[in-house]
Amino acid sequence: MLYETPLYLVFLAASLAVYWLVLRAPAARIAFLAAVSVAFLCLVPREPGSRQRAIIEVVGAAILAVVVHRVAAQLPGKRKPWLVVAALALPLAVLILFKYPTARLPALIAGSSVIPLGLSYYTFKHLHYVIESARGRIRHTSLRDYLAYVFLFPMFTSGPIERFPSFSAQAARATWSWAQASGAVERILVGMGKKFLIADLLVAPMLPSDRLLSGGGLTLSGLQVLLAAFIRIVVVYFDFSGYTDMVLGTSRLFGISLMENFDFPFLRADLAEFWRTWHISLSSWARDYVYFPLLGWSRSANLSILATMITIGAWHGTGPGWVLWGGHHAAGLMFLPYYRRWCERRPAIQRLRSTRTWRVVATLAVWWFVAVGFALTLDPRTLGGSIQLYLKALTLGVVT
Secondary structure, X not given: OHHHOOOHHHHHHHHHHHXXXXXXXXXXXXXXXXXXXXXXXXXXXXXOOHHHHHHHHHHHHHHHHHHHHHHHHOOOOOOOHHHHHHHHHHHHXXXXXXXXXXXXXXXXXXOOOOOOOOHHHHHHHHHHHHHHHHOOOOOOOOHHHHHHHHHOOOOOOOOOOOOHHHHHHHHHOOOOOHHHHHHHHHHHHHHHHHHHHHHXXXXXXXXXXXXXXXXXXXXXXXXXXXXXXXXXXXXXXXXXXXHHHHHHHHHHHOOOOOOOOOOOHHHOOOHHHHHHHOOHHHHHHHHHHHHHHHHHHHOOHHHHHHHHHHHHHHHHOOOHHHHHHHHHXXXXXXXXXXXXXHHHOOHHHHHHHOOHHHHHHHHHHHHHHHHHHHHHHOOOOOHHHHXXXXXXXXXXXXXX
């Protein structure tokens, strides 16, 4: 990843020096951000042969960005359905072609199993831009601004899925302050501690090996699988939120405050609260562009929830375990309104729910539910293995 490369600090320091000391006009700074981001993404890979692949991928992403931007620029005021369909279909087709093996066309992909850098993130940013352009909420913007938005190197491979109007407005009025810079550095250091110390050094070694988890974890008990799922949650949270902290801190050094991605999700006593505070940029994207449009069309909250969570699951990974993970969370969210109405009809339960003890118990219940869902991702490659691990975690081994 980006922050693990030895060239990163040198590249960042040089970029900040040019950005703040040499360039004065906002337009020049935005163009510089786009240029250095593309350069860094092409230079950073370390694996043998990966630099050439990265150059091809970034150039391809740039071509895609230019095409999507040009098509989206024609949408405000015209609202031609075929243009909207074309602008949405193009990035979606690229995402499906590369990320989902069963949908690939071998003649086009030439057997490659490598997913391009940041594909899911910039695809969803493309889709956001097109949809908001079609709605008339984004007027024609310069290609320079759009390329800087798509390629900003701190968030290219790790998110968050920033919204274009917020990014564009902040990039245009970015200013330097020592208070902001010190806060940004502090955020980067916190993120490094989360990622490299807690996630990588302390918690990840506690996970069972892939060999033990493969095939449904035949040699593991239900309690061991549930514990492994809890450990996976901790690793994912500190790894991902750590990277997010580093991304947000680095962006603030350039005067741009990106949206938060986590807001203490494991202190939430309700699954809906959890999803409002976990991977916020993705969950809010899915809410705005999957849930609400489908709800308006179908008038079915349950169908909209199911489609939204399956979309989120498929975004995370290509294996069947991730789709089932989305279905698991959809089931929990669909059950939640019935549970709330049941509680509202019982004053004694309502009084109990207002106590601190209840909130602690409810928070632990959310942890358990999320952990059971993560059991589906411990061996997400095979449907049978995912289901077997899930049942072991759910029933503590009673059903295997």
